[in-house]
Amino acid sequence: MKTLPEWSTQYAVGVPELDEQHARLFSIARRLIDACGDEKPDTRLLGILTELKDYTLYHFRKEEEVMAAAGYKGLEYHRQMHEFMAARLDFLTKQLRHGLLEKNELIEFMESWLTEHIIMEDMRYIPAVTAAEFDKGYP
Numbered sequence: 842m843k844t845l846p847e848w849s850t851q852y853a854v855g856v857p858e859l860d861e862q863h864a865r866l867f868s869i870a871r872r873l874i875d876a877c878g879d880e881k882p883d884t885r886l887l888g889i890l891t892e893l894k895d896y897t898l899y900h901f902r903k904e905e906e907v908m909a910a911a912g913y914k915g916l917e918y919h920r921q922m923h924e925f926m927a928a929r930l931d932f933l934t935k936q937l938r939h940g941l942l943e944k945n946e947l948i949e950f951m952e953s954w955l956t957e958h959i960i961m962e963d964m965r966y967i968p969a970v971t972a973a974e975f976d977k978g979y980p
């Protein structure tokens with residue numbers, strides 16, 4: 842059975858709160874992938890998927906707040922990516938409830954979301970967010 846890497850500093854965006862949240866998302870996702878190996882029924886998987894969805898929405902709100910406060914120009918685009926991912930998580934949950942979920946599809950989505958999204962998209966807000974943090978040091 843596949844597994845996700847653990848969160849490590851290579852995924853750090855430099856905002857401690859967001860890094861902690863990303864690390865927690867990685868750990869929930871690792872449990873989720875682990876639960877994909879369970880024999881039926883899918884109760885544990887559904888519980889973890891729901892936990893992941895709730896925590897993801899909380900994290901997205903926080904991340905969007907940080908980007909907005911920094912005046913990050915890519916905010917609208919990034920928000921759309923978040924919406925897309927939240928919708929995808931909803932859809933995967935519905936599929937699971939109806940016994941239609943392809944577990945490989947779920948695993949692939951988790952992998953590409955957590956590694957590619959964070960590497961490609963989250964990294965792009967680092968300069969703006971870091972500059973905003975730095976400016977806070979001025980009286």
Ligand SMILES: [Fe+2]
Pocket residue numbers: 904919923958962963
């Ligand atoms: Fe993001």
